[in-house]
Amino acid sequence: ETGVTQTPRHLVMGMTNKKSLKCEQHLGHNAMYWYKQSAKKPLELMFVYSLEERVENNSVPSRFSPECPNSSHLFLHLHTLQPEDSALYLCASSQERVSSYEQYFGPGTRLTVT
């Protein structure tokens, strides 16, 4: 497999459930990101990991908990979500400290909270 993969592609969960989103990159990058895309809004950066350490948390509610066990894998653990958390969650990776700063995105997980 190549590029950035995300599982599951679709997820429906109740407000009391606990679930996890998974992201894997096969590009040898050293930085990974979680973004949220809600309808008619720009992509919102949620978390940044560089060399497996969290370097950015954009004031995301604690019901979202990221985990980066190694440079190729990134998880987003979800618990007691709200209906307004329904959105497309995108994972991305990049190679830091290069001039182009291109990020490569996965296909996303479409999350619906009922």
Added chain:
Amino acid sequence: DQQVKQNSPSLSVQEGRISILNCDYTNSMFDYFLWYKKYPAEGPTFLISISSIKDKNEDGRFTVFLNKSAKHLSLHIVPSQPGDSAVYFCAAKGLQGGSEKLVFGKGTKLTVNP
């Protein structure tokens, strides 16, 4: 407060004609700009970029123009093809909160009619 604005939510052009997608930004400290294309059910894919020290970058049918004094960039696609129909996101790189990150616009949906 949106730092990257794409004021046209949609654009429709005829196959073979030029498509011009516009993007405005407010932060003069942005030093790199990127365009991403997104098809339904897929993640955004990198298309073309430009450094703030340049005013034009061309790659095949795609050209990005940067007007720093106006804080404006545009993506030109010529000739447009039906396969170019997608949502196009403008993004800008800058230092925020001590780390480099991308700030995205809301996107413009381009439809190229055969």
